[in-house]
Amino acid sequence: MQVKKIVGKKLKEIRLKQDMTIQILAEKSQVSSNMISRIERGLTIPSVEILMRLATVFDKSINYFVEDVSTSHEVVHTRPGERDKTVYDDEYNMHTESFTSGLRDPQFMSFYCTVQKGGSSGQQNMYHPGDELIYLLEGKLRMTIVDEVYNLEAGDSLCFKSHLPHRWDNVGDSDAKVIWTLSPFTII
Structure with a gap:
């Protein structure tokens, strides 16, 4: 389906x-x-x-x-090349594979993302409920959160509240490889 x-x-x-x-x-x-x-x-x-x-x-x-x-499960094991391409591949020049696809109603989402050279979230800030964790495996990524700029290099991580206006740009000479984890907001 x-x-x-x-x-x-x-x-x-x-x-x-x-x-x-x-x-x-x-x-x-x-x-x-x-x-x-x-x-x-x-x-x-x-x-x-x-x-x-x-x-x-x-x-x-x-x-x-x-x-x-x-087709959802309580345990999901995937190998490279077998992960679901997600619905979040879009105009950002980003290829996204889900680590959590197939897990029954997870409370977080995690992706392996390849952000193409020059890829960007655009000029508009995004914001949404929850928390985000970015771990940069390869390349360079510039994250702007509110008015603060963070230049990430391989091995760097950045964690922030997603309600803060944010955007990102691949500022490196090659694709950036990122593990991106989102924890959606839930009403308590």
Whole structure:
């Protein structure tokens, strides 16, 4: 089953289970009702930020929406080249493989990312609930958090609260290899 179909099916299922209209979900998540409808019909894959907003409303991790329950497990072992390419590959010139794909409703997400030379998150800052940990294996990555710049080199790590406005750029002469871990916010 395609990822966008899984996400749409799971979103509609949990929304109806909680007797919630699309409009109420839109208000609670700050995601437009049109976008929610498109996601539920399997017409689009939501961005990480939108998925996190929706997940927060239901006290779930993002992976809840992208995992197929019949194929999720309590233990996942993967080898290089066997990891799922994730829904987060996008306009950032970044290739992403999930370490946590297939794990039943994890409370964190972790990826092996290859950020192409010149790759960037763009000029706009991003921010979302949760925490992030970046461990740079190879290359150079410039992280800007609020107005502070961190120039990461191989072996460096950076951990921060994801609600702080942040962005990144590959400033090296080659691809950057990164282990990126996100801990989605959950309502307590």
